[in-house]
Amino acid sequence: MSANRKRLACVECTRRKIRCDKVVPCRNCTRRGIDCSRARDDGDDQVERLQSRVQELEAALRDARAGRSTASPVQLERGPSATVSVASVDRTTEHPEREIEDAATILEFLAWGRRKNPDYGQVVARRDGLEQHSPGDITAEYDGEDRHLGPGTASALAYVQSLLPPRPQVEQLVDWHCECLLWYHGSFHSVRLREELDDFYRVSDGDLTHNQVDLRWVALLFAVLTGALACAPRATAQAWGFPEWEQTALSQRWFKAVSTCLHHGDFAACHSIHSVQAITTLTMSAHLLGFSNSLCVLLAAGARIAQSLGLHRLGPSTDDDMSPESVDREIGRRAWCQLCIQDWFSIPFCESYLISRHCANTAKPRNCRDDDMVPRSHDEPTTTSYSRFFYEVAALMPSLQDGLMSANTPYTRYEQVLEHDRRLRQLATQDLPYYLQNVPVDPSWPRHVPWARRSLAISSSHKIIMIHRKFLELSFTNPVFARTRRTCVAAARTILKEQKEAIHDGGPMLWTHQAFGVTASIILCLDLFYRNTSDPETTHHRQLVQDGLQILSHSGSNMIAQRGVHLLEALLSREQCSRPPPIGRALGGELDDRRIDLDLVGIIRNFCEQGRLRGFPRLAAGPKQVPAMDMDHGWPPVDNRIGQRSGGSGRQSVLSPSLEYLAAPYGLDGVEGLQDILSLASNYVN
Structure with a gap:
């Protein structure tokens, strides 16, 4: 008998070791007048999650009807894989009427294996190694201890492994990206990435097939490496030890490695902040390397993944909150900010957009340094300051598109153009941060200011x-x-x-x-x-x-x-x-x-x-041609x-x-x- 065969006999008949007709309630229990139930499968964690969420909804309904305070410190019981903090409960019960109205939709989404308006703190992958993500789709299972799915994954990962340079070069590329490129896109947190990189080499010694390595994080790593090598001046790449021909070849293959890792990490089903960060980081290299169409599709997928993670509903930033959860939420704001910028700047080319500002409440990321996360003045250059400014510039594009679509005459359409022209000029002159103005460069400012x-x-x-x-x-x-x-x-x-x-x-x-x-x-x-x-x-x-x-x-x-x-x-x-x-x-x-x-x-x-x-x-x-086959x-x-x-x-x-x-x-x-x-x-x- 297979060890995974589901037990159909009821609990009482199994205990008495008598024959059960395997119908609940069974004939034996009915005759004896006792409760009849079937033992649950220990591995049925999906049922655990569904029941846990139902308990949350029932508790929210009871609280709303009883008129309780939304700040109740009740800790709702969850399944074994995740817990809900007090802050999460507060956010869940902040608008009980909306929760009641959406109850049917929430339960329907759970049956699909999805979440409606999830809390980002519950689904983001944290440094403690616990994998907290969306429920995900049903995936095929394979025998053996290899956690990666699919018979072709091993060969694909072996190929990707061969593309990973030695650790010293990896760290050089990551450091240069954080210092010279991150200011432009601000998609990830440099301190967190370096900590995760140290954990990667400490736990797996750089082995991508290790069962604790998240391939979606590996995709982020390759996106960072691709951006650094593709954007580095020739002399800088030479100093790292990359000859000219290898700089181009590796950049292109590292870009493809990102897609490979995302695919074999099942990124479309198991949603993770690392997938979103990998996609937004690719914006630095995709156009240079000739992968603009691929990036267009990835960005659309990234927007849906971000919405599934709740990145569009993070709300305003609380300046005095320095908790780990607050840092996680700031990281989410950064990724969401870059998704918005990319989506809205593409409007003149596709004449449509995926992300509506009216359907999100996520504020711009905090203007802060990665090492302390302390809020700073709008005029001070930080990792996020440039993205914060261009978020406002990008936001003009959907407004212009809506105005052009609603206008009926050339005159009124041109009025919309002139109005948004005026707004952009105001942003680029009157609302410009001090460090971007025509003033002497302060020696204490980061090197990226010029x-x-x-x-x-x-x-x-x-x-x-x-x-x-x-x-x-x-x-x-x-x-x-x-x-x-x-x-x-x-x-x-x-x-x-x-x-x-x-x-x-x-x-x-x-x-x-x-x-x-x-x-x-x-x-x-x-x-x-x-x-x-x-x-x-x-x-x-x-x-x-x-x-x-x-x-x-x-x-x-x-x-x-x-x-x-x-x-x-x-x-x-x-x-x-x-x-x-x-x-x-x-x-x-x-x-x-x-x-x-x-x-x-x-x-x-x-x-x-x-x-x-x-x-x-x-x-x-490389320097010599290799046959395609x-x-x-x-x-x-x-x-x-x-x-x-x-x-x-x-x-x-x-x-x-x-x-x-x-x-x-x-x-x-x-x-x-x-x-x-x-x-x-x-x-x-x-």
């Missing part, structure tokens, strides 16, 4: 273009929308100016510099098509585009840069062909029909054909085109980047136009 200032100038300029994007085509031909043309051209010039300065600041290679540089060059190229060749600005703009091309051509394996170079070359070539001959210029002067010469369809077709002919690289190989996991290497990276060393500018054009004054249906050509180079640019 990089943050330059990134602010580039990103803010790009967002101005995104706000005006729907009216860009009309702005070249209709004087009513001339402000959009002037605004976008000024923003493009600012982006290219700051991009040239970024080469010498010794900072990380941020994907936004290249991506937004492509956008800026496209804007100036389009302006050339509609500008008189005798205009002095024509030569200046053409030179700026050439400078941008020069920078992009030296961006190594950056996929956005590679696509951008091909697209800009096609645009410049078309612009040269569309110029009237010298005799025509002497007789005519005005370009009254240059728009026809733009031929967007032809440019896009030529770009796609060139991409197929040149074969944009997917995954870089030599790799087991569907990651075949192809031709590697690696250029020289810049920014390895050089002076660090202390001057604030230019935001002067944002201080300019402001001023009605933008038709669908130029959208494809603005999206081609960056694919999914935020």
